[in-house]
Amino acid sequence: MSHSPIDKNVLLIGASRGLGYALAQEYLKRGWHVVATVRGLNKTKLHALMDISDGRLEIETVDITVPEQITGLRERLTSRRFDLLFINAGVINQPDGTVGEVATEEFVRVMVTNALSPLRVIEILQDLVLSTGTIAVMSSGQGCVANNVNGGHEVYRGSKAALNTFMRSFAACALVSAKNDHMKHIASWSSQPWTSMAVRL
Numbered sequence: 001m002s003h004s005p006i007d008k009n010v011l012l013i014g015a016s017r018g019l020g021y022a023l024a025q026e027y028l029k030r031g032w033h034v035v036a037t038v039r040g041l042n043k044t045k046l047h048a049l050m051d052i053s054d055g056r057l058e059i060e061t062v063d064i065t066v067p068e069q070i071t072g073l074r075e076r077l078t079s080r081r082f083d084l085l086f087i088n089a090g091v092i093n094q095p096d097g098t099v100g101e102v103a104t105e106e107f108v109r110v111m112v113t114n115a116l117s118p119l120r121v122i123e124i125l126q127d128l129v130l131s132t133g134t135i136a137v138m139s140s141g142q143g144c145v146a147n148n149v150n151g152g153h154e155v156y157r158g159s160k161a162a163l164n165t166f167m168r169s170f171a172a173c174a175l176v177s178a179k180n181d182h183m184k185h186i187a188s189w190s191s192q193p194w195t196s197m198a199v200r201l
Ligand SMILES: NC(=O)c1ccc[n+]([C@@H]2O[C@H](COP(=O)([O-])OP(=O)(O)OC[C@H]3O[C@@H](n4cnc5c(N)ncnc54)[C@H](OP(=O)(O)O)[C@@H]3O)[C@@H](O)[C@H]2O)c1
Pocket: 013, 014, 015, 016, 017, 018, 019, 020, 038, 039, 062, 063, 064, 065, 088, 089, 090, 091, 113, 138, 139, 140, 141, 190, 191, 192, 193, 194, 195, 196, 197, 198, 199, 201
């Protein structure tokens, strides 16, 4: 992969497959240095990408639902600084159903993964992001309350709506405390790509 390196660094959380993998590919294509995470020790397609990345892709491990793993990642990356922290990791409930039908454990799994954990990652890793940098999460159009005219995927929708609210609040608090300092750009992104999750949505 011979693209001229540029002096930009991204930490991409949840990149073993799907959109996260595609983002890793794209940032490499644009010459960035990429630190991307997977869960566990199994080889993923990201590992194959690392092999052809000219050393510009490093793979880290974190399960964002395990706070000790997030602090472990923070400690391993303590000397590093990033232009972009992008939390892409997310799940959808299985099987789909109304809010009342979904098993409590499944409801909790989706909410903890999609809404609580991204904010934990941000709060723990935010100091690794340059003051001129960006903190972003992968939200979803399905998290938009006003656009919900068809219903369906309620638990997933609820988790992304909660994520949007938490991000809005995080940004508001950061603005209040930033005063005249440089403030990091804080963003929720949504997408409509064709991944294994998109097939289920
Ligand atoms: N696909 C769409 O149509 C669509 C539309 C809007 C928004 N989104 C959002 O975009 C993001 C990616 O979607 P996708 O379609 O690419 O999904 P995907 O193919 O199912 O990939 C999900 C990624 O998140 C990782 N992940 C899941 N739980 C995790 C955890 N607890 N800790 C760390 N990593 C975890 C997965 O790792 P493993 O391989 O270990 O499971 C995988 O790398 C999600 O946040 C999703 O909600 C997707």
